[in-house]
Amino acid sequence: MFGQERFAVSHQGERLGEVVYAHHNNMIKRGPGIDPLHQQNKADNIRLACNKIDGLLIHPGEVFSFWETVGKTSRRNGFKDGRVLINGRLTSGVGGGLCNLANTINLLILHSPLTITELHHHSDALGPDVNGQHVPYSAGTSVNYNFVDYRFRNDTDQTVQLCTWCEGDELMAELRSEHPFPYSYRLTEEGHHFHLETDGNYYRISKIYRETYERTTGKIVCRELSWDNHSRVMFDPTLIPQEQIK
Numbered sequence: 001m002f003g004q005e006r007f008a009v010s011h012q013g014e015r016l017g018e019v020v021y022a023h024h025n026n027m028i029k030r031g032p033g034i035d036p037l038h039q040q041n042k043a044d045n046i047r048l049a050c051n052k053i054d055g056l057l058i059h060p061g062e063v064f065s066f067w068e069t070v071g072k073t074s075r076r077n078g079f080k081d082g083r084v085l086i087n088g089r090l091t092s093g094v095g096g097g098l099c100n101l102a103n104t105i106n107l108l109i110l111h112s113p114l115t116i117t118e119l120h121h122h123s124d125a126l127g128p129d130v131n132g133q134h135v136p137y138s139a140g141t142s143v144n145y146n147f148v149d150y151r152f153r154n155d156t157d158q159t160v161q162l163c164t165w166c167e168g169d170e171l172m173a174e175l176r177s178e179h180p181f182p183y184s185y186r187l188t189e190e191g192h193h194f195h196l197e198t199d200g201n202y203y204r205i206s207k208i209y210r211e212t213y214e215r216t217t218g219k220i221v222c223r224e225l226s227w228d229n230h231s232r233v234m235f236d237p238t239l240i241p242q243e244q245i246k
Contacts, residue, residue, distance in 0.1 A: 005153075007068045008058040015055075016161045016176040021111035021185075023104055024172045027097075029127050041080035042097025046171055048078050049101050050164040057161050058154045063117065064162065066102055066143050066150040073098065073145045084144070095145060101171065102143045102150045105162065108175040109152050110210060110226070111185045114160065118151035123231040125204040128239040156181070186211045187226070193246040194233065202233040202240060 027043040030036070049070045058064050073079040073095025082096025099122070109116055122142040143150050154160055156177075163174040192206035206229045212222040233240065 005063045005065075006061060008056055008062040008064050008154075009068075010057045010059075011055040012057050012161065013055055015163060015174075016159070016178055018177045018180050020160070020175040020177050020181065021108050022172075022174045023107050024170050025100075025104060026169055027100060027166070027171050028169045034127065035083070038081065038083045038092065038096065042082040042100065043166070043169060045073070045079050045082055045095055045097050046101050047166045049098055050166055050171070053101075053105075053162055053164045055161065055163060057159055058114075058152075059159045060154050060157055063151055063153045066098075066105070067146050070098070070145075099141060099143055101164065103141045104171060104173045105164070106141045106150065107187075108162075108173055110187060112160070112175055113156055113181055113183060113185075114175075115153045115155045116151070117153050118149050120148050120150075121227065123204075123234055125202075125231040125233040125235070127235050180215065182215055183221070184213045184215050186213065192244070194237075194240050194244050195246055202237045202245075204231045204233060205229060 027046055028039045030039070052070045056064070056069060071077060075094055079095040081092050081094055082098075084091060084093035084096040106116070106119065120142040141150055142148055158178045160178075161176040163172075163176060165172050188209045188211060190207045190209065192204075194202050195205055196202050207225060208227040208229060210224055210226045211220055213220050
């Protein structure tokens with residue numbers, strides 16, 4: 001009530017003209033030890049949240065708040081039980097799975113000049129990589145109604161727009177702007193591997209860097225460490241590819 005932040009609240013059905021960055025991923029994980037009902041509920045929860053976010057305009061100086069936009073994750077509001085991470089333990093909770101959506105939005109923002117103002121990392125090793133492919137920041141952004149939020153601020157001179165929707169089991173997301181920004185961004189991962197430590201647990205280890213390029217020349221102007229990743233594996237370690245264990 002007494003905060004100084006101006007939250008983004010206006011929506012527009014028409015898409016802004018410039019795609020800053022787009023990403024999509026499959027919402028349903030399948031494999032040993034994965035509860036298919038929780039996966040389907042996760043997808044349903046994400047669809048509900050996407051409808052709240054899709055088309056949101058973030059004007060200069062405004063802040064996007066995941067929970068200000070999505071609202072309370074209650075059964076009354078249509079949310080279902082899904083997988084949640086509480087105190088380092090995977091369990092069931094209403095609204096579970098929305099971290100997947102927050103992660104995807106975070107990935108968009110990392111490819112833009114927008115300013116992340118609230119971010120809570122959790123393990124990015126909640127499940128095995130699909131087909132052996134690992135996407136940096138594919139998981140690791142925690143949200144928990146209503147005290148663990150994900151927020152970013154538009155410190156640029158133009159309005160941007162978040163577009164989120166689902167096509168079948170695919171989560172689709174775009175960050176759009178009125179005009180092209182002068183810089184483009186890329187995430188790179190170095191030293192990715194798994195390691196068995198003295199506490200008896202396996203950990204996913206890597207360093208994530210964000211690189212900034214001049215759009216017109218392609219020249220790199222900045223390279224910064226975004227995340228020194230050391231995440232405890234939360235899935236069956238026998239599913240870790242042996243060649244990735246060091």
